[in-house]
Amino acid sequence: xxxxxxxxxxxxxxxxxxxxxxxxxxxxxxxxxxxxxxxxxxxxxxxxxxxxxxxxxxxxxxxxxxxxxxxxxxxxxxxxxxxxxxxxxxxxxxxxxxxxxxxxxxxxxxxxxxxxxxxxxxxxxxxxxxxxxxxxxxxxxxxxxxxxxxxxxxxxxxxxxxxxxxxxxxxxxxxxxxxxxxxxxxxxxxxxxxxxxxxxxxxxxxxxxxxxxxxxxxxxxxxxxxxxxxxxxxxxxxxxxxxxxxxxxxxxxxxxxxxxxxxxxxxxxxxxxxxxxxxxxxxxxx
Amino acid sequence: xxxxxxxxxxxxxxxxxxxxxxxxxxxxxxxxxxxxxxxxxxxxxxxxxxxxxxxxxxxxxxxxxxxxxxxxxxxxxxxxxxxxxxxxxxxxxxxxxxxxxxxxxxxxxxxxxxxxxxxxxxxxxxxxxxxxxxxxxxxxxxxxxxxxxxxxxxxxxxxxxxxxxxxxxxxxxxxxxxxxxxxxxxxxxxxxxxxxxxxxxxxxxxxxxxxxxxxxxxxxxxxxxxxxxxxxxxxxxxxxxxxxxxxxxxxxxxxxxxxxxxxxxxxxxxxxxxxxxxxxxxxxxxxxxxxxxxxxxxxxxxxxxxxxxxxxxxxxxxxxxxxxxxxxxxxxxxxxxxxxxxxxxxxxxxxxxxxxxxxxxxxxxxxxxxxxxxxxxxxxxxxxxxxxxxxxx
Numbered sequence: 001x002x003x004x005x006x007x008x009x010x011x012x013x014x015x016x017x018x019x020x021x022x023x024x025x026x027x028x029x030x031x032x033x034x035x036x037x038x039x040x041x042x043x044x045x046x047x048x049x050x051x052x053x054x055x056x057x058x059x060x061x062x063x064x065x066x067x068x069x070x071x072x073x074x075x076x077x078x079x080x081x082x083x084x085x086x087x088x089x090x091x092x093x094x095x096x097x098x099x100x101x102x103x104x105x106x107x108x109x110x111x112x113x114x115x116x117x118x119x120x121x122x123x124x125x126x127x128x129x130x131x132x133x134x135x136x137x138x139x140x141x142x143x144x145x146x147x148x149x150x151x152x153x154x155x156x157x158x159x160x161x162x163x164x165x166x167x168x169x170x171x172x173x174x175x176x177x178x179x180x181x182x183x184x185x186x187x188x189x190x191x192x193x194x195x196x197x198x199x200x201x202x203x204x205x206x207x208x209x210x211x212x213x214x215x216x217x218x219x220x221x222x223x224x225x226x227x228x229x230x231x232x233x234x235x236x237x238x239x240x241x242x243x244x245x246x247x248x249x250x251x252x253x254x255x256x257x258x259x260x261x262x263x264x265x266x267x268x269x270x271x272x273x274x275x276x277x278x279x280x281x282x283x284x285x286x
Numbered sequence: 287x288x289x290x291x292x293x294x295x296x297x298x299x300x301x302x303x304x305x306x307x308x309x310x311x312x313x314x315x316x317x318x319x320x321x322x323x324x325x326x327x328x329x330x331x332x333x334x335x336x337x338x339x340x341x342x343x344x345x346x347x348x349x350x351x352x353x354x355x356x357x358x359x360x361x362x363x364x365x366x367x368x369x370x371x372x373x374x375x376x377x378x379x380x381x382x383x384x385x386x387x388x389x390x391x392x393x394x395x396x397x398x399x400x401x402x403x404x405x406x407x408x409x410x411x412x413x414x415x416x417x418x419x420x421x422x423x424x425x426x427x428x429x430x431x432x433x434x435x436x437x438x439x440x441x442x443x444x445x446x447x448x449x450x451x452x453x454x455x456x457x458x459x460x461x462x463x464x465x466x467x468x469x470x471x472x473x474x475x476x477x478x479x480x481x482x483x484x485x486x487x488x489x490x491x492x493x494x495x496x497x498x499x500x501x502x503x504x505x506x507x508x509x510x511x512x513x514x515x516x517x518x519x520x521x522x523x524x525x526x527x528x529x530x531x532x533x534x535x536x537x538x539x540x541x542x543x544x545x546x547x548x549x550x551x552x553x554x555x556x557x558x559x560x561x562x563x564x565x566x567x568x569x570x571x572x573x574x575x576x577x578x579x580x581x582x583x584x585x586x587x588x589x590x591x592x593x594x595x596x597x598x599x600x601x602x603x604x605x606x607x608x609x610x611x612x613x614x615x616x617x618x619x620x621x622x623x624x625x626x627x628x629x630x631x632x633x634x635x636x637x638x639x640x641x642x643x644x645x646x647x648x649x650x651x652x653x654x655x656x657x658x659x660x661x662x663x664x665x666x667x668x669x670x671x672x673x674x675x676x677x678x679x
Contacts, residue, residue, distance in 0.1 A: 247616055257608075279557065286623075286633070
C-alpha cells in the first residue's frame with residue numbers, strides 16, 4: 001500500500017481534537033457549501049499543511065465526526081476549506097452552523113494525489129458531483145505549477161446545471177490552461193453543453209497512452225466506467241488513480257470499518273492506484 | 287530457597303501452592319491480579335487473590351457451538367483451556383472514553399483523558415493468547431500513530447503464562463504455529479507437572495517476582511520433562527483426525543478429535559476465491575450475531591460513539607467493540623457496502639486469515655478455536671477453509 005504521503009501536522013495522540021472557527025461559509029449549489037476554517041491555536045494554524053487529496057475528521061460534539069476532504073489550495077496556508085454535501089447526521093448539524101461557530105478538527109489524514117508522478121504527463125481529472133472537491137487542491141496545484149504538466153483536462157459531471165460545483169471558477173481555470181469539459185445528466189432550457197455521464201467525455205480526448213495520468217473521484221460506478229475508458233485507451237493501471245469512500249471512524253487504521261481487502265482506506269488511501277485496488281473493486285459487496 | 291537474582295532464561299521448580307507467593311508478591315508490587323475463574327458455567331478471567339478461587343480440578347469440553355466445564359479427578363491447576371475471555375479485554379476494553387467535551391459559556395473545551403491503565407498481572411495465559419497480544423500490538427502500535435491508551439495498558443501488563451498440557455477439540459494452535467508451547471512474550475511461564483510447577487523466567491521483573499517465593503533449582507530431567515510435555519501435546523494434536531463433529535463423537539467413538547487448518551498459500555487461496563460458492567452456503571448458516579468477533583482475541587474493530595447529556599453540554603466520545611457482522615459496520619450515507627450475511631462472513635474470514643497478512647505481516651488467527659466454540663450454530667472456520675480449498679473431509 002502507498003506510504004502515508006504527508007506527515008505534516010502529525011500529532012502524538014491521534015484522538016486529540018483541535019478547535020477551529022468557521023471563518024466563512026460559501027453556499028456553492030443546493031445542499032453543498034464550502035466552510036473555511038481557522039484553527040483557534042494560531043501556532044497550529046501556521047504549521048498546518050496538507051497535500052491534495054487528504055482529508056480531515058470534522059467534529060461536532062454530540063453529533064460525531066465526519067471524514068471530509070480538504071478542498072482548498074494547499075499552498076495558501078491559513079486557509080482551510082471543506083466543501084460539504086449535507087448527507088448525514090454530522091453534515092446536517094454542520095449546515096446549521098454559522099460563521100464564528102466552533103468545529104473540531106483532526107488531521108490531515110490519508111494518502112495524496114500523486115502530483116509528483118503526474119509531472120511531465122498529460123493529466124485527465126475525471127469527477128462527478130461533490131467528487132470535484134477532493135480534486136480541487138490538485139487543480140490548484142496544477143495551476144500553481146502549470147509548466148510541470150502537459151495538457152490537463154477536467155472532465156466534470158453533475159446532475160443538473162444548477163449542481164455544478166465551483167462553476168464560477170471554471171473560466172479562471174480555463175485561463176490558467178485547463179481544458180474544462182462539463183456534462184450534466186439533465187439539462188435545462190439554458191444549457192448548451194454536453195448531456196450524459198462523465199465517461200462519455202473521454203471520446204473527445206486524444207490521449208498519449210504512455211504519458212497520461214488519470215485522477216478520478218465520484219460515485220464508485222462512475223469511477224469504474226472512467227477506469228474502463230482509460231484502460232480502453234491503453235493507459236497503464238499504475239497511472240490511474242482513484243479516491244475511495246468508506247465508513248471511517250478513527251482515520252488511523254484501528255477502527256476497522258474502512259477496510260477494502262488489505263487496504264485501510266483511511267490510512268493506505270483514500271487515494272489508490274487502480275493497480276492496487278483492481279482485485280477488490282469487482283466482487284459485489286466486498 | 288529465596289534469592290533476589292533469577293536471570294532471564296532460568297528454570298526453577300516450585301511446589302504448586304507456592305503459586306500463591308507469586309500472586310502475593312505481585313499484589314505487593316501494586317499489581318491487580320487476574321486469573322481464570324468459574325463463572326456462568328465457564329472459565330473466565332476475573333480478579334483473584336487466593337489460589338482456591340482458581341478452577342483447580344476442572345476440565346472443559348469444547349466443540350462447535352458447545353462448551354461445558356466439569357470437575358475431574360485427573361485435572362490439575364490449569365487443565366481447562368481457553369474460555370470466552372482473552373487478554374483483549376484488558377488491553378482494549380469494550381468501552382473506553384477517548385475524548386471529553388464540555389460546553390462552558392458558549393465555548394467547547396475538549397480533553398483527551400489519560401488512559402485507565404493500572405498495573406495488571408494476568409495469571410494462566412496460554413500461548414495462543416500471547417500471540418494474540420502480539421497481533422494486537424501490530425494493530426494499535428505499529429502504524430504512523432500509536433494508540434496511547436493501548437500503549438499505556440500494554441506497558442503495565444505482567445504475564446504469567448501456562449503451557450497447555452491438554453487441547454480442546456476446537457484448538458488448532460499447532461496449525462497456526464502459535465502453540466501449544468509458550469515461546470515468548472511472558473514474564474513467567476509455568477509448566478505443570480504432577481506435583482510441582484517448572485517456572486521459566488522470561489523477563490527481569492519476572493525473575494524479581496519469582497525470587498520472593500520458595501523455589502528450588504530444576505533438575506535437567508524436570509526441564510526436559512516440561513519441554514517434552516508440550517511437544518507430546520503438539521504431536522498428539524497433529525495426529526488427531528480432522529473436524530470430527532460432536533454428533534459423531536456422541537455416537538460412541540472415544541478417539542480424541544480435533545481440528546487443523548492447512549495454511550499453505552492461504553492468503554491467495556481466499557482472496558482469489560472471493561466469488562466461491564461456499565460463501566453463500568456458510569452465509570445461510572451464519573446468524574450474523576457477532577459472537578465470533580467478540581470472543582476472538584484479535585478482532586479489534588470498534589465504533590466511536592457520542593455519549594451526550596440531555597442538554598448536549600457534556601459529551602464523551604466512547605470507543606466500543608464493534609463487529610463486522612453488523613450492517614452499520616460498512617454503512618455510509620450512500621448505502622451499506624456489505625448488505626448480506628454472506629458478504630460479512632467473507633469479510634471476517636478473508637480479513638482474519640488473508641488480508642491481515644498484507645496489513646500486519648502475520649495471520650490474524652491464533653488457532654484458539656473460540657469462534658468455533660461460541661458460534662451458536664457451530665460454524666467452523668477450519669471447515670470453511672477446507673471447503674474452499676476443495677479438501678473437505
